[in-house]
Amino acid sequence: MANPNPQEPVRLHYTFGRFTRASHWIRVVLIVWLSVSGFYIANPFLTPDLRFDQLYIRSLHIAAGWFLLAITLIRIYEFFFLKPGPKLGLGQEVSMGRILFDWKAWRDQLAFYTLLRRDHPTYIYSNYGPLQYLAYIVLYLSLVVVILTGLILAAPYQSMGLAGWTGQLLKPLEVALGGLANVRIYHHIAMWVLIVFTLIHVYMVAWYSIRGRSMVMEAMISGYKVDDAQPQK
Amino acid sequence: MSSYEEPKPSKLQPLHPAQEALLLAEADRNLAALLPPQQESRLNRALDKHGLTRRDFIAWATVMTATLGLPPAFTGRVARAAEAATRLPIIWQELQSCTGNSMALLRTANPGLDNIILEVLSLEYHPALMAAAGDQAKAVLAGSIEKHRGQYIAIFEGSVPVGQRGIFMTSGSKGEPSTDLVRRIARDAKYVLSAGTCAAYGGIPKAGPNPTEAMGIKEFLRDNNIRTPVINLPACPVGATNIVGTILELVLFGRVPQLDAFDRPVWAYGTRIHDKCERRGNFDAGEFVQSWADISSLKKGFCLYKVGCKGPFTYNNCGVVRYNQGTSWPIQAGHGCVGCSEPNFWDTMTPFHQPVAARVFSPPVLSDSTADRVGLWTMGAVAVGIAAHAVGTMVRSALEDRKASKTSPEPKE
Structure with missing residues (x-):
């Protein structure tokens, strides 16, 4: 139960490490830039007075894509292979997945979201609520789709480079999707999933930060959030 | 703005001498089996007829060797392969198509050497060209299959309509459905060439809603468990160079050339239109024809991406070999690529005069405008939802606070 009384002092708990916070904000910048430049590449409108703008914007789009790939790979590695530490957190995320099948957790969490209960439910085996866990799975699936299709689309522009190699590896996917034009559409649809996710994510964090008096919004900058005093089963 | 830098040398290395020797030996073996030396060929007679010299022929062979991506030592072999190719039995079957590929290849005022070679190929059967008709023609087909069993090349033009048990296309007085016809021809062929997009992927007949349930040859043969190797040569129409080049490769090496993921020969379909486009510089510079009314940009030859060029999504070598004896090709003529050598181009590349981002037609799920x-x-x-939830939360919190202040004692300061 997060601290219900605003007048009482709170205990802070170091939740997000330096790398987690840095990679979060790098990803914010990358996703914003990739969406903006992606829309531009699909429908260029600047005049040619800025010499080679299409080339530069596409190059920086592809470069940002490589950074997103690197960060996503690190995060997926952390999810699956990090050794569990003494505290509940990174390293135990796979086992936290059973929250998806915990019906009591679903009921409590949805009651909290629909304002039917005041206290934030906490779980002894998971940092995430069931809906939150599901949302992050969708986020990473769409990141994987956007990255794989992006690699296929970048391959002809970097045919002698790494993208050329990955493009060869991903040829069966290109065939399954029916050629580059369709690959581009799936790239576009996955981007929309990311945009809608971002919108919901920002609101949910702000809401939970205020309603739950948990300071999670501040935590992504400072690393500290309010300690959940008594986790309940 | 950075200054101009010399491009770095490509990582593509020339063929290793040992590899080259192996390939040469392979080609020589195949040619020796096909073509007895010093024999007067039909090709020479055809060249004489068109007023072309041996020198023209060798010049063509040099160009063809380079187009196929072979080392210069192959020039002589390519010339001999062209002569040998005229002995290769070929059965050309017309299916559900507009005959545009045949027409594009044959109805040229000044045929180039590619076209002449196609003319003198030993076409055992071609429904649009042969004098015979009806049962007589069907007898020729049956005879050719029998005589050259396992040796001939089957070239299909057009898609196979499998709907309604194949009644959308029948041939001959017995009304043989095209499905039976394709099975019969393809089963005993040495190789199958799908000439044109309809044969390769179904093309325009397969475009939604596809009333005849048309499909490409490769897909049809796979469904029917026929394992004859298929080489797709899509484009609308496919150029003579790509057909002749593929036949020459089959003659030279006696095996299927390296194919890409869509079963197209890599030497012809290895790069996109966009990668070898003469207007690529304009694309990177952001110099676009904004609309068809933008006459000054059109006259300057700016990039046609914004008026619907699908070159960035299309693999083919049109920009290199060009059409009509190498005279021109769509983008040179001022019209964007429509992506005709890609699967389902009629559905995925329309509208042809807007970028693919503006795709407003079917299928509805797969379009940018729908996604947007x-x-x-x-x-x-x-x-x-967020606004409603936020307001609800504020109201709820206010109510809870009032209730809390009534029931619980004042918080200690």
């Missing part, structure tokens, strides 16, 4: 509309509506719905 759904995405924006979802965002709107989410925004409304």
Whole structure:
């Protein structure tokens, strides 16, 4: 139960490490830039007075894509292979997945979201609520789709480079999707999933930060959030 | 702005001498089996007829060797392969198509050497060209299959309509459905060439809603468990160079050339239109023809991406070999690529005069405008939901606070 009384002092708990916070904000910048430049590449409108703008914007789009790939790979590695530490957190995320099948957790969490209960439910085996866990799975699936299709689309522009190699590896996917034009559409649809996710994510964090008096919004900058005093089963 | 830098040398290395020797030996073996030396060929007679010299022929062979991506030592072999190719029995079957590939290849005022070679190929059967008709023609087909069993090349033009048990296309007085016809010809062929997009992927007959349930040759043969190797040569129409080049490769090496993921020969379909486009510089510079009314940009030859060029999504070598004896090709003529050598281009590349981002037609799920509309509506719905939830939370919190202040003692200061 997060601290219900605003007048009482709170205990802070170091939740997000330096790398987690840095990679979060790098990803914010990358996703914003990739969406903006992606829309531009699909429908260029600047005049040619800025010499080679299409080339530069596409190059920086592809470069940002490589950074997103690197960060996503690190995060997926952390999810699956990090050794569990003494505290509940990174390293135990796979086992936290059973929250998806915990019906009591679903009921409590949805009651909290629909304002039917005041206290934030906490779980002894998971940092995430069931809906939150599901949302992050969708986020990473769409990141994987956007990255794989992006690699296929970048391959002809970097045919002698790494993208050329990955493009060869991903040829069966290109065939399954029916050629580059369709690959581009799936790239576009996955981007929309990311945009809608971002919108919901920002609101949910702000809401939970205020309603739950948990300071999670501040935590992504400072690393500290309010300690959940008594986790309940 | 950085200064101009010399491009770095490509990582593509020339063929290793040992590899080259192996390939040469292989070609020599195949040619020796096909072509007895010093024999007067039909090709020479055809060249004489068209007033072309041996020198023209060798010049053509040099160009063809380079087009196929072979080392210069192959020039002589390619010339001999062209002569040997005229002995290769070929059965050309017309299916559900406009005959545009045959027409594009044959109806040229000044045929280039590619076209002459196609003319003198030993076409055992071609429904549009042969004098025979009806049962007589069917007898020729049956005879050719029998005589050259396992040796001939089957070239199909057009898609196979499998709907309604194949009644959408029948041939001969017995009304043989095209499905039976393709099975019969392909089963005993040495190789199958799908000439044109319809044969390769179904093409325009397969475009939605596809009333005849048309499909490409490769797909049809796979469904029917016929394992004859298939080489797709899509484009609308496919150029003479790509057909002749593929036949020459089959003659030279006696095996299927390296194919890409869509079973197209890599030497012809290895790069996109966009990668070898003469207007690529304009694309990177952001110099676009804004609309068809933008006459000054059109006259300057700016990039046609914004008026619908699909070159960035299309693999073919049109920009290199060109059409009509190498005279021109769509982008040179001032019209964007329509992506005709890609699967389902009629559905995936339309509208032809807007960027693919503006795709407004079917299928509805797979278009940018649908994705954008759904995405924006979802965002709107989410925004409304967020606002409602935020207001609800404020009201609820205020109520809870009032209740708390009534029931519990004042907090200690």
